[in-house]
Amino acid sequence: MSKSKIFKLGCLFSVASLFIAIIVFIYFSTRPNHIHFQGQPFSDALIAENTDFLEHSIPSYLKTSANHDVIYQAMIIEEALDREVIFRTLIRLDSTFKFEHQFPLNTSEIIELSNSISFAEFYNQTFSARLRLLRGDEISDGISIFIYAKPPDHDTIITLQNGSYELRSMEEDKIGFYKDLIVYDENKHYLFFERHRYFAFQ
Incomplete structure (x- = not known):
C-alpha cells in the first residue's frame, strides 16, 4: 500500500x-437528567460497578449485604466523554471505629472536612447526610441521581462531638482517581462514607 x-x-x-x-x-x-428514588438499599453490584478502583473497593462492612441498618444512600452519576460518580451512605453499626482525626476538631480540620464533603453544609459542627434535592430542571443534563432513604423519616444528622474521620485517595494515570471520606459519630453509632470516583476517558 x-x-x-x-x-x-x-x-x-x-x-x-x-x-x-x-x-x-x-x-x-x-440526555435528560433523572432522579430515581429506590425502595430498598442499593445492591452491592451497583455500588461496585460505579465505585471500584483497582484493588481499592469499598470496605465490606459498608456494603448493603453486610448491613441491615442502612439509613440513607445517594449516588450521583455524571456521564459525558468521561464519567464521574459520587456515592454516599449512612449506616448505623454497633461496632466502634477510630480513624486518623479524632473529634473534637481544630479549625484546620473543620475546614478540611467541610471541603471534603460534597453538597453538605456545616452548622454548629453538624451536617446532614441527605442531599439537598434540586428540581429536575436545576440539574445539569447527563446527570442521574439515585436515592434511598429508610422509612420513616430517619435522623440523618452527623455530629462531630465524639468520634473520628479519615480521608483516603489514589490516582492512576489513564484510569482516574478515587477520594474517600469516612466519618464515625460515636454518639449515634453512625458511620458516614462518601466516595468520589472519576473514570478517565479511554
Missing part, C-alpha cells in the same frame, strides 16, 4: 473518531 493511501486512511480514521466522539458528547450532554 502506498504512503499516500496510508495517509488518507489515517486521516479518514481520525475524522471518523472525532465525529463519533462529538456524537457521544452531544448524546450525554443533552
